[in-house]
Amino acid sequence: MPDFRAMWRGDRARRHGFVEVWRVMAFSEWRLFRLRSALSAYHDYGEGISGDPFNWKDVTQAISLATDVTIPPERLRQFVDGVNTAEGTRKYPVPKNIEAVAAFATHEEYRLLSESELHEYTPDRHAALRLREYMHTGLKTRTLPLSMLEGTYKSNRFEAEDYVVRDLKLLRVSEDGIIEIAMVEDAYDNLTGAQFDALK
Known part of the structure; x- marks a missing residue:
């Protein structure tokens, strides 16, 4: 995985190479949901020197300072908040320079996300993120069936002394709308865990 923060600090040719890598990926x-959440938090809770809350022009300026890329404020707002469609749903247009948004979110000065949070293959909070997406009022469709959440979500991580594998299962929804959650946790020694990790 490239260190894109370092690449953005480099010359234009290196940044161009970085952009091409990200366009392939x-x-x-x-990942887009995480970037939206990061920008939303920066916009909603950030304050300028005067104490005034940030607007989308402030977010544009911060991204420009961090990456030398200017994304229009309205494009950022649409990416985070979405836009209404003729069908009565919402869509979330992705900015052309989405890689600059990723570089900003993981920039050492802002640290809205860590690189591992953005790139991890099986995030520990994947199931929670899916549930939040379901409850989020700005989804592309107004009503989603709970059955879409059914399935197994896996996370693997090194902890204090063990390598822990967790399976979080969201089971079939009952007639009264309740979904059952079960978690299975297995712990291995770090040597065995390293072998698991190499298979990712």
């Missing part, structure tokens, strides 16, 4: 929906 598809931004998955959960």
